[in-house]
Amino acid sequence: xxxxxxxxxxxxxxxxxxxxxxxxxxxxxxxxxxxxxxxxxxxxxxxxxxxxxxxxxxxxxxxxxxxxxxxxxxxxxxxxxxxxxxxxxxxxxxxxxxxxxxxxxxxxxxxxxxxxxxxxxxxxxxxxxxxxxxxxxxxxxxxxxxxxxxxxxxxxxxxxxxxxxxxxxxxxxxxxxxxxxxxxxxxxxxxxxxxxxxxxxxxxxxxxxxxxxxxxxxxxxxxxxxxxxxxxxxxxxxxxxxxxxxxxxxxxxxxxxxxxxxxxxxxxxxxxxxxxxxxxxxxxxxxxxxxxxxxxxxxxxxxxxxxxxxxxxxxxxxxxxxxxxxxxxxxxxxxxxxxxxxxxxxxxxxxxxxxxxxxxxxxxxxxxxxxxxxxxxxxxxxxxxxxxxxxxxxxxxxxxxxxxxxxxxxxxxxxxxxxxxxxxxxxxxxxxxxxxxxxxxxxxxxxxxxxxxxxxxxxxxxxxxxxxxxxxxxxxxxxxxxxxxxxxxxxxxxxxxxxxxxxxxxxxxxxxxxxxxxxxxxxxxxxxxxxxxxxxxxxxxxxxxxxx
Numbered sequence: 276x277x278x279x280x281x282x283x284x285x286x287x288x289x290x291x292x293x294x295x296x297x298x299x300x301x302x303x304x305x306x307x308x309x310x311x312x313x314x315x316x317x318x319x320x321x322x323x324x325x326x327x328x329x330x331x332x333x334x335x336x337x338x339x340x341x342x343x344x345x346x347x348x349x350x351x352x353x354x355x356x357x358x359x360x361x362x363x364x365x366x367x368x369x370x371x372x373x374x375x376x377x378x379x380x381x382x383x384x385x386x387x388x389x390x391x392x393x394x395x396x397x398x399x400x401x402x403x404x405x406x407x408x409x410x411x412x413x414x415x416x417x418x419x420x421x422x423x424x425x426x427x428x429x430x431x432x433x434x435x436x437x438x439x440x441x442x443x444x445x446x447x448x449x450x451x452x453x454x455x456x457x458x459x460x461x462x463x464x465x466x467x468x469x470x471x472x473x474x475x476x477x478x479x480x481x482x483x484x485x486x487x488x489x490x491x492x493x494x495x496x497x498x499x500x501x502x503x504x505x506x507x508x509x510x511x512x513x514x515x516x517x518x519x520x521x522x523x524x525x526x527x528x529x530x531x532x533x534x535x536x537x538x539x540x541x542x543x544x545x546x547x548x549x550x551x552x553x554x555x556x557x558x559x560x561x562x563x564x565x566x567x568x569x570x571x572x573x574x575x576x577x578x579x580x581x582x583x584x585x586x587x588x589x590x591x592x593x594x595x596x597x598x599x600x601x602x603x604x605x606x607x608x609x610x611x612x613x614x615x616x617x618x619x620x621x622x623x624x625x626x627x628x629x630x631x632x633x634x635x636x637x638x639x640x641x642x643x644x645x646x647x648x649x650x651x652x653x654x655x656x657x658x659x660x661x662x663x664x665x666x667x668x669x670x671x672x673x674x675x676x677x678x679x680x681x682x683x684x685x686x687x688x689x690x691x692x693x694x695x696x697x698x699x700x701x702x703x704x705x706x707x708x709x710x711x712x713x714x715x716x717x718x719x720x721x722x723x724x725x726x727x728x729x730x731x732x733x734x735x736x737x738x739x740x741x742x743x744x745x746x747x748x749x750x751x752x753x754x755x756x757x758x759x760x761x762x763x764x765x766x767x768x769x770x771x772x773x774x775x776x777x778x779x780x781x782x783x784x785x786x787x788x789x790x791x792x793x794x795x796x797x798x799x800x801x802x803x804x805x806x807x808x809x810x811x812x813x814x815x816x817x818x819x820x821x822x823x
Contacts, residue, residue, distance in 0.1 A: 281326050288329055291317045291718040310713050317721020318435055322729035328722040337715025338408045339680050342808070343653055344709040346684025347699055349801050351611070354689050356802030364799065365806040367755075367763060368777045372807065375401060375751040376814045382743045383822060388433075390822035391426045394815045395433025396740060400747035402441040402780045404716060405677035406811035407434050411720070412675040413816045431724030432731050437744025444748040445778050446786045449771055452756050453790065458767045460791045479596060479603055481510070482542050483557050486531045487550030497523030505545055507537035508595045508605050510621055511557040511564055518563055520593055520621065523608075534558050536595050536605065565624045568598070571616040572635030574645070577699065578692030582608035590630050592622030600702045611691055615641050615701030641701045644708075648696050652687050656680030664813075672816040678809050685805055751777075765799075772799025776807050 280287040292313060299312030321327050356364070376397060383393035391414060398406040410430045418426045486492075494502065496509050500523075509521040513532040521533055527549070534557040535545055546552050558566070571577060576584065586592045594606040596619040604610070606618065620630050660679020663671045674682060687698035700708070731737055755774055759765045765773065771787035772795060787796035 277324050277327060280320070281324065284329050284333070287320070287327070287722065288333060288715070288718055291320055291329075291722060292714050295718070296714070310710065310717065313714050314435060314438070314717040314721040317718045318431075318725040318728045321722035321725020323725075325726045327725070329719045331719070331723070334408070334716045334719025334723070335676055337712040337717075337719060338405065338676050339653055339657065340708055340712030341716060342405055342677050342712075343656060343680040343684045344700065344705045344712065345808075346681045346805065347652075347688035348702075348705055349805055350685040350688030351691075352798070352801035353685060353805050356798070359802075361802045363763065364765070364773055364803050367759060367765075368773065368803045368807050369810050371751055371755045371758075371777055372401070372810045372814060374754060375747055376818060378747050378750055379743075379818060380822065382746055386739050386743060388740075388743070388822075389429060390819050391429035392433045392740070393822050394818045395430030396437050396743050397433075397747065397818055398430065398811065398815050399434035399437030400441045400744045401751075401811060402438055402778050403808065403811045403815075404434075404713070404720075405681070405779075405808055406815040407431065407720065408677045408716070409673075409675045409812040410815045410819060413672070413819055425727070428724045428727030431720050432728045433740055433744075435721070435724070435728055436731075436737055436740045437747075440741065440744045441748045441778065442780055442783075444745065445752050445774060445780065445783050448749065448752045448756065449774065449783070449786070449790075452760075453767065456760070456767070460768055463766055463768055478538075479536055479605065480539055480542060481534055481536050481556075481558050482546070483532055483534050483553040483555050484546050485550050485553040486527045486529055486533065488548065489529055491527050491549045492529065494526070495523060496521055496525050496527065499548075503544070503548065505537070506541050506605065507535050507545055508593075508607070510534040510536060510593065510595050511560075513555075513557055518557070518560065520564065520587070520591065522587055522593065532557060561624075563623060564621055565627055566595075566619055566621045567627055567631065568617050568619055569631050569634045569636045570638060570641060571612050571614060571618060572637040572640035572701075573633065574614065574695075574697045576634055577612055577614045577697050578690075579612060580608065581606055581610050581612065586620075586630070590622055590626045590633070592620050592626060592630050594618045594620055600706075613691070613699050613702065614697065615703055641703065644700060644704055645697060648698050649700070651696075652683060652698060653680055656683035659683055666817070670817065670820045672813055672820075674809070674812060675816075678812045681805060681808060766795065768795035769799040772796030772801075773803050774799075776800040776803035779804060779808055779811070 280290065295313030295316035296310065298316065299310055379393055379397045388396065394410045395407065398410060407430055411427055414426050415423070499505070500507070511534045512519050512521040512525065514528065527533060532553055532555060535542060581594055586594065597604050597606045597610055597612070598617040599613065612618070618634065622630055656679045657676070658679070659682060660674045660676055663673055665671050691699055752774070755777060759770045759773065760767065768791040771790065772784065775783035775787055775796060776799060784796055784800050
C-alpha cells in the first residue's frame with residue numbers, strides 16, 4: 276500500500292484530503308481543527324516512509340490560489356477600514372506580531388532552536404500557513420542543497436507541533452477575559468451603530484408606514500434620509516389608491532402609504548418621524564409591481580455601482596436588497612455589485628423578464644471562472660513576490676508565493692474591474708477555490724515533513740517545541756487583550772475580530788461571532804487580516820536571517 280501511494284502522488288493527495296477533511300469537522304470542547312486537520316493527516320501518512328510525499332508543486336499551487344482568493348474578497352473591506360480606525364488597528368497588530376517575534380527569539384535562544392525550527396514555531400504559534408510557505412521559499416533560495424531536505428522539514432515540524440496551541444489558546448484566553456471583564460455584547464453593539472454602520476445589522480424587515488406628519492412632506496425622500504441618517508430603502512408607495520415606486524426625488528404627502536426596508540431599530544426611527552405603522556402590506560400586492568430574486572451573472576454589470584446602471588430610467592425598477600453569500604444588505608446607490616450576488620428587484624410585471632436578462636440570472640454562468648483575469652492576476656502576484664526587499668543589515672526578504680499574490684489581489688479586489696476585465700470572482704467560486712487551495716497546501720507540506728516530524732517527537736524534542744509555542748501564543752494574546760481593551764479602548768466585539776485577524780485564524784473568528792451575535796468581529800478581522808498576513812511572512816523570514 277505504501278509503495279502504491281509513493282508511485283501515485285494524486286492518489287496520495289486524495290487519500291490525505293479524504294481522511295483529513297472529515298476529521299477536522301469533529302468538535303472537541305466546542306472547537307475543531309477545521310481544514311488544518313489535513314496537515315496532521317499528511318504528517319501521519321508522510322511519517323510512514325521518507326519517500327511518501329507529494330510533489331512540491333502541489334503545495335505551491337494551493338498556496339497561491341488560497342491567498343489570491345482571500346485578497347480578492349478582503350480588498351474592499353480592508354481599504355474601507357482606513358476611513359475609520361483601520362490605521363490604528365493595523366499598527367496595533369503589527370506591534371503585537373513584532374512582540375511575538377521578539378519572544379520567539381528569546382525562547383529559541385534559551386532552548387537552542389535552529390533558525391528554521393524557530394521560524395516554524397513562530398508561524399505555528401500564530402497559526403499562519405502563508406508565513407510558513409514564505410519560510411520554506413526563503414530556505415530553498417538560501418540553503419545549501421546537501422542540507423535542503425532537513426532544513427525544509429524543520430519549519431513544518433515546528434509549525435505542526437505549535438499550531439494546536441495557537442488555535443485553541445487564543446480562544447481560551449478570550450473566553451476567560453470576557454468573563455473576568457463581564458462584557459455585555461448586547462449593550463455594547465447599539466453604541467457602535469454610528470461608528471461601524473452595518474456591523475450590528477440583524478435580519479432586514481419590510482414595513483408599511485402611513486404618513487401622518489405634515490413636516491414629512493417638506494423634503495424629498497433622499498433629503499430626509501441624509502438629514503436623519505436613516506439606513507433604509509424606500510420601495511412601493513400608494514397614493515390615492517395608485518401604486519408606484521418611491522425614489523430619492525419623491526415627496527411624501529400626508530395619507531400616503533410607503534413600504535420601507537431596514538432593520539427593526541431603523542424602521543422604528545422612520546415610523547416615529549413619518550407617522551405610524553400600517554397593517555396593510557404593500558409588498559404583498561403583486562398585481563402590478565412584482566419582486567424577484569435575480570442572480571448577477573452578467574460580467575457587464577459586475578463591478579458597477581447601482582446608480583450607474585440606471586435601472587429606474589431603463590426599466591422603472593429599483594433594487595432593495597443584495598444577498599452576498601449568507602449576508603443580506605440594503606441596496607444603496609453606491610453599492611457595487613459582484614458576480615454571484617442575488618439582488619431583489621421591484622418593477623412592473625411586464626418588465627421583470629427584461630430586468631432578469633439584464634442581470635444575467637444564470638446559475639450556470641456563475642460556475643464559469645474568467646480564466647484570463649484569474650491567471651493574469653495570479654501572474655502579476657507571482658512577479659511581485661519575486662521582487663527582493665532590502666532591509667537594514669544587508670538582509671533581503673521577498674513577499675514570495677504568499678505575499679505577492681495577496682498584495683495584488685487586494686488591489687484588484689478593490690478595483691473590481693478595469694474596463695471590460697472583471698477581477699472579482701463569484702462568491703461561491705471564491706470559497707470553493709480558497710478551500711481547495713488550502714487543502715492542497717496543507718496536504719503537500721504535511722506529507723513532505725511527516726517523516727522528520729515523527730523523528731523529532733520520538734527523539735524527545737517535541738515537548739520543548741510545544742512549550743515554546745504556548746509561551747509565544749499566551750504572552751502575545753494577553754498583551755493584545757490588555758492593550759487593545761484598556762489602552763486603545765477598542766470595543767471587545769471588534770477587538771476579538773482584530774485578534775482573530777492577528778492570528779489569521781478563522782476558528783477564533785467563528786468563536787467571536789458566536790459570542791457577540793453581530794458582525795463587529797467580521798469588521799475587525801477583515802480590517803487587519805491582510806496586514807497581519809504580510810507582516811508574518813516578512814517577520815518569519817527575518818527570524819531565519821537573524822537567528823543564523
